[in-house]
Amino acid sequence: MTTPVRTGEAKLRLQTMAAGITERFPSRAHALAQPPAGSGLKPVLGNYGFPVIGHILSSLVDPLEFARRRYERFGPVSWAGGVGFRIVSLLGPEALETVWINKDKAFSSTRGWAPVIGPFFHRGIMLLDFDEHRDHRRIMQQAFTRSALDGYLALMRPGIRRTVTGWPASPNFPFYTSVKHLLLDQAAEVFVGATLGAESDQLAADFHDTVCGGQAMIRADVPGGAWARGLRARERLERYFARQVSARRVGEGTDLFSMLCRSRADNGERFSDTDIVNHMIFLLMAAHDTSAIAISMLVYELGRNPDWQYRLREEAMDSPNDELTLADLDSGYPLLDAAFDEILRMYAPAGTLFRQAITDTEIAGHFIPRKSQLAINVYASMRLADWWPDPDRFDPGRFLDGADARPVHRYAFAPFGGGVHKCLGQQFADMNVKAVMHQLLRHFDWEVPLGYTPLMTWGTGPTPADGLPVTLRRRA
Ligand code: HEM
Secondary structure: OOOHHHHHHHHHHHHHHHHHHHHOOOOOOEEOOOOOOOOOOEOOEEEOOEOOOEOHHHHHHOHHHHHHHHHHHHOOEEEEEEOOEEEEEEOOHHHHHHHHHOOOOOEEHHHHHHHHHHHHHOOOHHHOOHHHHHHHHHHHHHHHOHHHHHHHHHHHHHHHHHHHHHOOOEEEEEHHHHHHHHHHHHHHHHHHOOOOOHHHHHHHHHHHHHHHHHOOOOOOOOOOOHHHHHHHHHHHHHHHHHHHHHHHHHOOOOOHHHHHHHOOOOOOOOOOHHHHHHHHHHHHHHHHHHHHHHHHHHHHHHHHOHHHHHHHHHHHHHOOOOOOOHHHHHHOOHHHHHHHHHHHHHOOOOOEEEEEEOOOEEEOOEEEOOOOEEEEEHHHHOOOOOOOOOOOOOOHHHHOOOOOOOOOOOOOOOOOOOHHHOOOOHHHHHHHHHHHHHHHHHHEEEEOOOOOOOOEEEOOOEEEOOOOEEEEEEOO
């Protein structure tokens, strides 16, 4: 029988084979553009790769190895071909800092993200620029205050408890698949304030199709294709949210949708109905896959590092109650904090970010011509041995007080980005991961077979493609 996992495995194997062939294609390295005379800047070096598709397959099949090879050959700023584009890739904290701080306003998020996810998430806050972005962020921040987060935690706790404690002990429990379901139900309750059942199932399906649309390989509105399905799903989501905005503005809901409808900046400004719809659809995407990847990879690493699992369980058992408050989460989890940071370092869930240079500019001493499409490689940057000793080893100890392996650059550890677009949901993600892990550690222990490494694909970041099977045992 053909299962989605088997189909995924077969597709990955095929892609790996094809990537091997395309990478052997002889492609001469040359400068992206000549720096202006006397500027003292270096040209960005790179090569196009295989005709038309460029390096796209190798960068998807093994993004880490691909990035490390380019870093070794060309340094922190290089270019590569990909389906008709030349993409400038940025690696390492110095290059990342320049773009995030964006001191000359030379880099546009709108133009960077538009070709990647524009049709599905247009006018989401991450896709806005400069003054308009600042104005929207001031309003949206009101939906992420501490009291708002407290409200979300109260909404999220019962569902997490119910679902996690209801998971069956099993030698082959598909953890990533299950945590995605949990988070989709949670999104319906906490983000949208919807009741579970047919309404939340439809929401989850439309949301899933919208995200898949943004990741489609064939990027055209062909009937039956992922792109077309994504566009129709987005239209349904737009109608679903638009219908409810007026009632939510005057209601008392504590879900994120209601909070966004009532948010006002200090100067009294609030979102238009259309803004709310666009931001809601974006927020669902920003929160969902990123958190699912982080929790799943943490469970995977704790499954192969039983000593750390044991220490984290002791910490969770030390907490007197099952119903955690924000204050408990803030102070009572130094080991889980360190383990979560280490997972974000190793498996950056928002692995690549995009910008476009809107003027001739410079990054790390390299000349970047106007209209260059930039890929900020957060994932591989946090796996460079230049910045992290033994970068592929899971060692939460790096983040514990007194550890001597702390990063030596402010942006060496930056899974939530930096500058004005830095993640608005960092505390939300932190609280969500801890609330799930608290239940899981107290009610189960788990392991993965010796030598097992999950089959990975690429979503918003490195993503398990095999459902991430673990052996889950219920604790007495
Ligand atoms: C482990 C989980 C998460 C990670 C690693 C993560 C990472 C990131 C990163 C790297 C960015 C910067 C994008 C850019 O510069 O182009 C970002 C932006 C954003 N994230 Fe997150 N995120 C996570 C979870 C969440 C959650 C749970 C929410 C909401 C509840 C959220 C909301 C946002 C928003 C609104 C932005 C755009 C901010 C702006 O443009 O001003 N994120 N996130």
